Amino acid sequence: MKKISKVLIANRGEIALRIIRACKELEIQSVVAFSEVDINGVWVAKADECYPIIGNPIEAYLKYEKILHIAKQANCDAIHPGYGFLSESAEFAQACEDNGIIFIGPKPHHIELFGDKMASKVAMKKIGVPVLEGTDYPITDKEEAKIVSQKIGYPIIIKAAFGGGGRGMRIVHADEEFSKMFDAATSESIKYFGKAEVFIEKYVQNPRHIEIQVIADSHGNVVHLGERDCSIQRRHQKVIEITPSPLLNDTLRQKLCKISVDAMKELGYESVGTIEFLVDAQDNFYFIEMNTRVQVEHPVTEIVTGIDIIQRMIEIAAGDTLIYTQEQIHFRGYAIEFRINSEDPQQNFMPTAGTVKKYLTPGGPGVRLDTSLYSGYELPTCYDSMLGKLIVWALDWKGVVAKAKRALDEYSIEGFKTNISLHREIARDAMFKEGKFDTSYLDINIKKFNLDAQSSIANEEEKILKLAQTLKETKANNLLVLENDFTLY
Numbered sequence: 001m002k003k004i005s006k007v008l009i010a011n012r013g014e015i016a017l018r019i020i021r022a023c024k025e026l027e028i029q030s031v032v033a034f035s036e037v038d039i040n041g042v043w044v045a046k047a048d049e050c051y052p053i054i055g056n057p058i059e060a061y062l063k064y065e066k067i068l069h070i071a072k073q074a075n076c077d078a079i080h081p082g083y084g085f086l087s088e089s090a091e092f093a094q095a096c097e098d099n100g101i102i103f104i105g106p107k108p109h110h111i112e113l114f115g116d117k118m119a120s121k122v123a124m125k126k127i128g129v130p131v132l133e134g135t136d137y138p139i140t141d142k143e144e145a146k147i148v149s150q151k152i153g154y155p156i157i158i159k160a161a162f163g164g165g166g167r168g169m170r171i172v173h174a175d176e177e178f179s180k181m182f183d184a185a186t187s188e189s190i191k192y193f194g195k196a197e198v199f200i201e202k203y204v205q206n207p208r209h210i211e212i213q214v215i216a217d218s219h220g221n222v223v224h225l226g227e228r229d230c231s232i233q234r235r236h237q238k239v240i241e242i243t244p245s246p247l248l249n250d251t252l253r254q255k256l257c258k259i260s261v262d263a264m265k266e267l268g269y270e271s272v273g274t275i276e277f278l279v280d281a282q283d284n285f286y287f288i289e290m291n292t293r294v295q296v297e298h299p300v301t302e303i304v305t306g307i308d309i310i311q312r313m314i315e316i317a318a319g320d321t322l323i324y325t326q327e328q329i330h331f332r333g334y335a336i337e338f339r340i341n342s343e344d345p346q347q348n349f350m351p352t353a354g355t356v357k358k359y360l361t362p363g364g365p366g367v368r369l370d371t372s373l374y375s376g377y378e379l380p381t382c383y384d385s386m387l388g389k390l391i392v393w394a395l396d397w398k399g400v401v402a403k404a405k406r407a408l409d410e411y412s413i414e415g416f417k418t419n420i421s422l423h424r425e426i427a428r429d430a431m432f433k434e435g436k437f438d439t440s441y442l443d444i445n446i447k448k449f450n451l452d453a454q455s456s457i458a459n460e461e462e463k464i465l466k467l468a469q470t471l472k473e474t475k476a477n478n479l480l481v482l483e484n485d486f487t488l489y
Helices: 015-023 042-046 064-073 090-098 110-115 118-128 142-152 176-191 250-267 298-305 307-319 397-410 420-428 441-476
Strands: 006-009 029-035 049-053 078-080 157-161 169-172 196-202 208-215 223-228 240-243 269-277 287-291 332-341 358-360 367-371 386-394 412-413
Touching: 006 015, 006 064, 015 029, 015 078, 015 386, 015 420, 029 042, 029 064, 049 287, 064 078, 064 090, 064 176, 064 307, 078 307, 078 420, 118 250, 118 287, 142 157, 142 169, 142 176, 142 196, 157 176, 169 298, 169 420, 196 358, 196 397, 208 250, 208 307, 223 250, 223 298, 240 298, 250 269, 269 307, 298 307, 298 332, 298 367, 298 386, 332 397, 332 412, 386 397
Parallel strands: 006 029, 006 078, 029 049
Antiparallel strands: 157 169, 157 196, 208 223, 208 269, 223 240, 240 332, 269 287, 332 386, 358 412, 367 386
16 A cells, blocks of 8 residues: 555646645645646645646646656656546556556546447446447448438437547437438547547437446445436536436435446446436436546535545545445435536527636535636636536425525626526526426526526616615715615615
8 A cells, every 4th residue: 555645636727626625634745737827726826836837728738748747756646637638548547557656546447448438338238237229339430320320210319439528429310310410420529539439329318317426446345425416418518416316216226326336346446436327217227428537526425425535536546445334324415516617608608708807606504616716817718618616505405406596696707707697597497496307408498597597687787776876866865864764676
């Protein structure tokens, strides 16, 4: 067992700050390598050591040779990749091992296995995990793909074979749509992942998207930390995550958790990981992919279990045994995470940028905000649009929805458009309050939510104008405001 005393964080933004916090509590030194445009990032200031990566800011967090060089120069024992960037690069994980540096994450061969969606599907099917009907090999030929799709039967979904995050995915309902959708999926796959290969699967209409969080050590111990409902999505990308799912019955929950734990034991998996499933209206479930990294939505699981997932990752990477048995893990209450993005929902979610002019964050019991934003911060335009995550917790579903409404109403970022207004309307929606939603929920309701958001914003602005006018008139006429003699707008 090797004690980790110094960790390089190969990432940026809120996840970099999150890892720094975990390191500080473990009394481990933190080091960040940062791009030129991130010099004013709060995580850079909070790390024990920081080193710039000169050159293209997009490539700064992807060129692992430079990151490894900094790690060695700074005498780091380990590297934490966070999520995104190099977090699911088997090549990077192997390079860390080859250079005598601990990669805080799974073994390279597991990253490689689950990075290949078809190989992982075959592997999971072999050990008894249900999968969707579809191809077990990558396809680049359009005509072959069309024949396969016809055989499976529409609707089908085309997915990038070597990617994730909703990129390179297209749903096809009929033959006449196929050519256009295939071209769109392969083009997007090349753009984001550098590969044109796709695979074909039977498409499940309006499913729920459920994922199981697991943690495994190198001694054969595997536990689950329950499920997260990630059904509220746009363009196949998660918007809101919830635990536990208000739509899942206990029998199905136990099945999903057991099959996930058993699969990871069978495969000898180590570190944290998330097994993702689609669940249809009849409670049939199908494995779709596994993420071999910490998830964006990990905080909701931390809140209901009390387990610091980042700290456990670090300890497992050092060779420690899991400190909890499954029986010692207890689940308490409900938690919801809202992804806060710099984008304009009124303009088809177009990315936005600018300087934070005014910044008001929510607080109070059961409210957590993971972000690196601050007043005066100039938002870079070359990275993902996510600004942070607002997480709320309460003992029951009704309570957590009420807390979400309150916290979102408190949250204000001025200087550029965000999706906070959209989240407010979702939290007010009757179907959401009843816990009734699937992957089609946001697509169906987005126009209504945008209209309601516009109305809410207009009402708030009118209220402020009326108050200002009333104050102006009061002062101009030298009027006395008597106790209880006023009007609220």
